[in-house]
Amino acid sequence: VLQLHPGCPAAVRLGIGLCRYKLGQLDKARQAFDRVLQANPDNVEALVALGIMDLQANDSLGMRKGMEKMQQAFEIYPYCASALNYLANHFFFTGQHFLVEQLTETALAVSTHGPTKSHSFYNLARSYHSKGDYEKAGMYYMAAIKETNNKPQEFVFPYFGLGQVQLKLGELKGSASNFEKVLEVYPDNCETLKALGHLYTQLGKTDKALEYMRKATKLDPRDAQAFVGLGELLISSDTGAALDAFKMARTLMKKGGQEVPIEVL
Structure with missing residues (x-):
């Protein structure tokens, strides 16, 4: 399309940019959005698209540039x-x-x-x-x-x-x-696994709670709170394993400079 009609409307380039973005061709998507802005610096859709791409870079420069584009889009069209x-x-x-x-x-x-x-x-x-x-x-x-x-x-x-x-x-x-x-x-989200471990403990579903806490400790062996939770669950059924879990939690807390709770000492 662009070869046949290089002067095509900005909407065509915008559509091509969105297709490139969906296909993961980010450099070509950025080129298309940049061309839209060259033709029309007030194109809100292109500004927002480039802003999103900048924000996804996940670094301070990208965040700043992304927010500047969003601010610019807002000033052009506040809705x-x-x-x-x-x-x-x-x-x-x-x-x-x-x-x-x-x-x-x-x-x-x-x-x-x-x-x-x-x-x-x-x-x-x-x-x-x-x-x-x-x-x-x-x-x-x-x-x-x-x-x-x-x-x-x-x-x-x-x-x-x-x-x-x-x-x-x-x-x-x-x-x-x-x-x-x-x-x-x-x-494999550890925060969710730990939350479910605590919830199922309160709901009386100990086996399920243990399953989730064990998985959390395996996925993140540096998470002291997961080992505390595991120890608390094991204390009534397997004292040795519970003590091992508390020992690991204590080691991790000391290593991280955290205050060790009395129940883990």
């Missing part, structure tokens, strides 16, 4: 839901919750796209969660999940957040169910 979501995410980490909620509510008002709305609800949920408002956080985590048609593989983070909130509220079965959904996507 771009993707830019609003990324800016809200940035302000969440700087602790500016008023801005998180303001930007996210605007994103929700202007978007009908399920995955975008899911990210907006997730941003709101995290903001309320970090402020200790677990009821509101739970409501927004559930809204985020609903927008993905209850498919954890589409966007798993709201399930983890909802599991944490339900644990705080004493809704143990619901919490376990949501953490299990996280494991469907990330079967």
Whole structure:
């Protein structure tokens, strides 16, 4: 298309860039988005796409450049839901919750796209969660999940957040169910395995709790808390193995300069 019509509309180059991005051809995708901006420096979609690519670099320079592009997109068109979501995410980490909620509510008002709305609800949920408002956080985590048609593989983070909130509220079965959904996507996530180990202990499912705690210690043999959890589970059935687990936890804590709890000494 470009060879036959080198002066084609920016939308064509934008579409090619998105296809390249989906195929993992990131350099060619970036070239296409850059060409869109050369033709039209105010193209919001290209700015957001390049901003996302910069943010995914996961280094300080990429983060700064990515946020600058999102800010630029927002200034050109203050109702771009993707830019609003990324800016809200940035302000969440700087602790500016008023801005998180303001930007996210605007994103929700202007978007009908399920995955975008899911990210907006997730941003709101995290903001309320970090402020200790677990009821509101739970409501927004559930809204985020609903927008993905209850498919954890589409966007798993709201399930983890909802599991944490339900644990705080004493809704143990619901919490376990949501953490299990996280494991469907990330079967080797140690934080989720430990959370389920503790939950199943409280629910009286000791065998399942042991299975998850053992797996956590194997996946991350430097996680002292996983060994503490394992020791606590084994103490009534296998004292020797429990002492070994506590000994390992103590060694790891000392090595990491952590204070060793009395029960592990």
